[in-house]
Amino acid sequence: MENPKTWARYADFYRASPYSAFPQEHKDSAGRLPFHMITVDQRDQEFTDPAVPEAVLALPLSAEQGNSWAWDFGNGWHRDSAEPGRVLVLPPDGSSQWEVRGRRKLLVLTIPSKTVKQILGPSVPDHIGEALAPLSDKTFVDPLIQPLMLRLWESLTGAHATDRLLVDGALVTLVSHLIQRAGCVQKVPKYVALPPWRLKRVREYVEAHLHEEIDIATLSEVAGLSVRHFSRAFREEIGETPHKWLMTRRTEKAIELMTGTKMGLAQVAELCGFAGQSHFTKVFKHVTGHTPKRWYNERKRG
Incomplete structure (x- = not known):
């Protein structure tokens, strides 16, 4: 099925397309770093997915014996079994065709390219889709990605005050690990120290909002830096992590x-x-x- 419409989010396409026939549950990020997750019970299908500005990770949680899926991103068909625990990465900005056989339950994570840029800052690859392309040829088992995805899903329904911190931290770890696993040679970011004026803004914000929940993504935004850059620069300047410093100030x-x-x-x-x-x-x-x-x-x- 062709989908000429432009979609900003894969989740919106998923709800409006033939995928809507499959039982599914959606959750948005509770943290400062936007992303979306879906669980879906799939069965036989032959669909076409549109290009979206998001990286998509698909992780089978359970599957009937003999499950298989085949996909084509425009460079030829790839085929693999849909085994629980084997993740498949769909790079952003590319349409794809699918042939799925058998029933399976999937956990899907969609990460906007803007979120990837927010996390990686100056070291973000020039072309995120090209950087992640090596992960799209076949499914793979990863000892870090699977537990992180499961933890993200669980934390999105958590009621604890620190769930937002956990969600943001897990996503930063997952994105960084994906880039490394893809073998991307990252740009060496230009070193930018944490000057007094940036640190002053962080201190003033914390003093004004100390009674509230404060996460590292918020502090990074106040400082005007990516999460990754802010964490490194803050530790070099202050001598401890932002979280430890915040707990000391509280x-x-x-x-x-x-x-x-x-x-x-x-x-x-x-x-x-x-x-x-x-x-x-x-x-x-x-x-x-x-x-x-x-x-x-x-x-x-x-």
């Missing part, structure tokens, strides 16, 4: 409140942006060596 603020006010520990934890009192206790003890209650009591005795 603890310092908690100490200020515990010293200068009569607030309860639960209220202090909330005002300092901790996910809960148990999270507050864990981080506080890691930074100071004491639980908040013990620290407070010892200070009173002193």
